Amino acid sequence: MDDLPAWASQFSPETLDAVLPLHGLTTEWAWGDSTGAGVKVAVIDSGIDADHPDVGGRVGGYVAVTDGPLGLQHDFEVHGDSFGHGTACAGIIRSLAPDCELYSVKVLGSRLTGRGTTFAAGLKWAVENGMDVCNIRMGTTKKNFYAGLHDLADKAYFRNTVLVTAANNMPGPSYPSLYSSVISVASHEGKDPYLFYYNPSPPVEFGAQGIEVRVAWADRGWITATGNSFAAPHISGIVARILGKHPGLTPFQMKTVLRALAANMPRQ
Template sequence: MGTEELKKSVQRPAWSWQFSADARIALPSLDLFATLSRDLLHHDSRGKGVKVAVIDSGIDDTHPGVGGPISKQVMIEEGPEGFSTIVEEPIDISGHGTACASVIRALAPECELYSVRVLGKWSRGRGTVFLAGLRWAIENGMHVCNLSLGTTKKEFSDTLHELADLAYFRGVTLVTAANNMPIPSFPSLYASVISVAAHEGKDPHQFYYNPQPPVEFGAPGIDVNVAWLNQQWIMATGNSFAAPHITGIIAQILAVYPELTPFQIKTILRELASNTVHESQLC
């Protein structure tokens, strides 16, 4: 590189080289909104090929509500020498993860489910283990992560925020349940995630967009029939069961449009939301 070229490169602000004439990447137009309709969510997609991580208490894949085998179950353990990832047979400690998996598979029956077990009995767990499980999912090529859990402890917020941003930049969509109590919880407050709370509807494809975040979407989560322990079904209420509805819908979308990034997915969800009024409906 000559002196003048070196001088010019030094003067350029950091990162600006990505937008120079010889570095810009041509992107194909998505042309989505001309053809996008809610029919996609009802008939055209079953989530095939989409990797979905359920970061929770495990998944019992023998439960008929889960709809068949899952791709892998790992358990995160914390020991004196750090964290270890153990591949294990699909089991569920509390029922919570199986419940979330049943909601996802009802919407996207052909998605590839991965269970990342970070919770124990009574759906309790350690924040450090949660962080390690989320990192595993990001680093192992998941497309969507269902996080029907979170923490109110601020000491984990910075690291969780870093992981949420890492997922965003790597094209991994994080779907998070808002806390059931009116208190801040993480990572549901971050702009890089898709935050979900419950509404009373029963149609699994009916969801709403909230233009006044941090909670951005509402999905069924009140008196929802979900799979549980010992081959049972229960009626459950909580934002935990609203989030997997959105996760399943995202799996449906990604099966048809696999190149979508998290911010594009969020835009499409806003477009498909039941409270979005289109011009044709105003005539």
């Protein structure tokens, strides 16, 4: 076995794990009565207000990343939501996967400086701490983060962490939403939270409800809002339900399942 090329030993029939067959896919097969129980979902955003009725008081853990004179700081104390956006995403995810375990990764405060750095650090924390799904409302347009975030996205992919990213609402690139290893989501005008489409012309591969959506917000309130960042958590919630029923699905298997169940895919 020593003379095998690098990596070849992993493909020995004796050691190769059996993989899940993917045929005859239906929503019943994909998520059935799954509630997302046992699935860890990180909301990388402005924080989560656990006491909002849509969140239901259940947040599994907190980390707030800040960048100051002393460098990056990680604070694991319970925190709230600086703006309301993280709570909005958490509420959407909770509505689809009511028993998933939400984690608040707060990377967005009132400061502009260091946004890319805190975002990357928050994503790194989520990937390295066993999150199954990361809901990413934001990204960075800064090219100097391109390689580092690409590394993180690859690391997530190999660790079976599904990164669900909102596509940029503005014309122009945003990272990591353009990487092939993530599930990039934009909005459609439908009103069904389970209705999603597959786009065969990437990089934005899926469309979900994100226009004029009633969502949770700060101060225990609700707003009606539009944006790709409200579409992404719909896919995150569905992904959490699927993982609740099929733990261990890889990101590429997840894309395959979602593609098969998309509203624009012909049914047999």
